[in-house]
Structure formats: C-alpha cells, structure tokens
Amino acid sequence: MPEWLAQARQGVTDLVGDQAAEWDLEGLLPTETLRTLGKLGLLCAEVPPAYGGVGANSSENGALTAHVGSLCSSLRSVMTSQGMAAWTIQRLGDARQRQEYLPRLTGGELAAVAFSEREAGSDVTALTTRIRADGDTVVVDGRKTWTTVARYADLIVVFGRYGDEGAAVVVPAETPGVTVRPVPNPSGCRAAGHADVDLDAVRLPASAVLGGGGQQLQLLVTTALSYGRISVAWGCVGILRACLLAAGSHAGTRRQFGRPLAEHQLVARHLAELMAAEQAATRVCEHASRCWDERSPEMVIATVLAKYIGSTEAARGAAAAVQVLASAGAQDGHVVARAYRDAKLMELIEGSSEICQLILAQHAVAQSH
Numbered sequence: 001m002p003e004w005l006a007q008a009r010q011g012v013t014d015l016v017g018d019q020a021a022e023w024d025l026e027g028l029l030p031t032e033t034l035r036t037l038g039k040l041g042l043l044c045a046e047v048p049p050a051y052g053g054v055g056a057n058s059s060e061n062g063a064l065t066a067h068v069g070s071l072c073s074s075l076r077s078v079m080t081s082q083g084m085a086a087w088t089i090q091r092l093g094d095a096r097q098r099q100e101y102l103p104r105l106t107g108g109e110l111a112a113v114a115f116s117e118r119e120a121g122s123d124v125t126a127l128t129t130r131i132r133a134d135g136d137t138v139v140v141d142g143r144k145t146w147t148t149v150a151r152y153a154d155l156i157v158v159f160g161r162y163g164d165e166g167a168a169v170v171v172p173a174e175t176p177g178v179t180v181r182p183v184p185n186p187s188g189c190r191a192a193g194h195a196d197v198d199l200d201a202v203r204l205p206a207s208a209v210l211g212g213g214g215q216q217l218q219l220l221v222t223t224a225l226s227y228g229r230i231s232v233a234w235g236c237v238g239i240l241r242a243c244l245l246a247a248g249s250h251a252g253t254r255r256q257f258g259r260p261l262a263e264h265q266l267v268a269r270h271l272a273e274l275m276a277a278e279q280a281a282t283r284v285c286e287h288a289s290r291c292w293d294e295r296s297p298e299m300v301i302a303t304v305l306a307k308y309i310g311s312t313e314a315a316r317g318a319a320a321a322v323q324v325l326a327s328a329g330a331q332d333g334h335v336v337a338r339a340y341r342d343a344k345l346m347e348l349i350e351g352s353s354e355i356c357q358l359i360l361a362q363h364a365v366a367q368s369h
Helices: 003-016 020-026 031-039 058-071 073-092 095-105 217-253 265-294 299-329 335-346 353-367
Strands: 111-114 130-134 137-147 155-162 165-172 178-182 195-205
Touching: 003 031, 003 058, 020 073, 020 335, 031 073, 058 073, 058 217, 058 265, 073 095, 073 111, 073 155, 073 165, 073 217, 073 335, 095 155, 111 137, 111 195, 137 155, 137 165, 155 195, 155 217, 165 195, 165 217, 217 265, 217 299, 217 335, 265 299, 299 335, 299 353
Parallel strands: 111 155, 130 155
Antiparallel strands: 130 137, 137 195, 155 165, 178 195
C-alpha cells in the first residue's frame, strides 16, 4: 500500500471517529470536515498533482473509497460526487477550464453533478434542461432532482441540451437564479446533501460550458456515470466490509442456547455468504479499476458489472447483517441499520440494477456475434 494511501485511510478514520451515526441521524455532514478532506485532495484523489491532486490511480482511489464507505456512506457519496465533477472537467474541459476548476476542487471547494430530472433519469433523451448561447454568455433553465452534495456545493456541473446536442456547464451555486432545495428525510445516505436544484434564467459566461458544448448528450452522461459507477461499486465493498465485521463480531460473542450464534449453522451461513459477497465485489472492482487504469475497451462494461454486483451484493449482505444482529442492529444509526438503508440506495443511483442488467444483456448479445 502506498504511503499516501495508508496516511489517508488513517486520516479519514480519525476525522470520522465515532460520528457517523450522529451524522446519519442529523442528516448533515460538517462542512469543515468536507473542506478539510477536499484540501488534502482526498475527495477527488485521481486529479493529477499539477492541479493540486494526489494523482492516484483507480485501484488506489478505489481502496480509499472502500475504506471511507466502510465508515460512512454519506461521506463516500461526497467523494463520488466530487470525483465525478473532477473527472467530467478533466475529460470535457479545455486546458484553461481544467486549470481554472480543478485546483478549486482540490482546494476545499465542493462540487455536485446534476443529471436527473423529474421525467429523465436513465433516459437522458428526456432531459429538458436548456443551455442557450446568448452572445458571450449562456443562459441555463431547468429543474434537477436528487442532486447529491448540492446542499453543500460551491459548484454544480449541470448537464443539459445545447441546441440539438448536449453540454455540461459549471454553475457556481451562488449564481442568481439557482435555488437549492434539500430532499427531506432521504432513506439512504441521509447526510450526503441530496437536493433538488432549480435553474431559472441562470446567466453565466460562455467559458463555463465545458469544451464549448455541442457534444453527444448520451456520451456526455456516460463519461461522468462511468466514474460514478466504479466509485459506488467500491463504496459497496466498504458497506460489505462493515457488515461482515459487525456481524462476525456479534455472532462470535452473542450466545443463544448455550453457544455463540456463529456456531448455529443457519447463522454461520449468513456469515459465509457475507464473506463471499465481499470477496466477489472486491474482485470485480479490482478488475474494473485495472480496466480503468489501462483505458481498456472493456472499461465501460467492467464498471457497469462492478456497480451491479457491488450494489446487489451490498443490499443482500446488509439485510443478512441485520438478520444476524437482530434487535441489536435494528436501532436507527447503528452501522448495519445504516448499511441496510444505504445499500438499497446504491441499487438505484448511477443506473438502477435493472438498467445495469439491460446493459450487461446487450453486451452479452453483442459478444455472441
């Protein structure tokens, strides 16, 4: 393990401490903690050192993401959002835009990425947000839903239609016409700052449009989603590790009928399946990160597979952990109670499990010809 990664893991552990349950119950992360991690470059660790980042590869960043996910999925969600924003700017932005925005993301500012709308989730063709050129400015109008981190964000990367094509535009959250409305009582990742974002005649310099705009909308969204999917997948590895640790500890010490729970075969089965799930999710994530680092043609499908397996196994594994702990794990804020709610959300975001299945099925058919 690289020295920076070992130090980063310990640093995050120290910052989180025993506060994750409190953050979950309050539905709020301390912004000073987020900005501290941001200034260390840990919220988007793959940003190159030239822009103030750590310069981690996907495997290293994945290991960090899994560790954070084992501590607090809401905090891991902030990492995913920040990383998606940075990746989108790296991939779509020109040299000047990378120089302008990336150091801000490694310097303590926080970023959200706004895709979804009331009638447009996985179906990006249904997006209605408009980015309209007006001289040396652009005007943005739209309604975005469930934008993670928007409650804390300094910058929001907004995807929308730009003429007959698409564009991503970097919107400062304090710009006139931007209204951020926190989602009340989300069931999962409660402290991740989910919010709806209204954009009413938001005027920005044309230079805020990444790469000048005019790109294929589906390609734009896939660029950001690929990063989001692999980040979520690694976060699910963290959820499984937290559940395995909690369930194993409880089953090894809690006694029923004169012996530890772990010696009862039906409970032991849950532990075995949890361990198998954690190992399976880890391996597919490792493969996806290798594909990512090598820029393999399999990169996109590998990230979809990792996200699908990671999220479905995390949801099943968290349910099994709650079953093992029973009433001990049914208290709101407990690590497995949080995992149960958070893991279910992972099956929905960045492409639902059903969307992932469709993509994998299409790939299987394509590979057969």
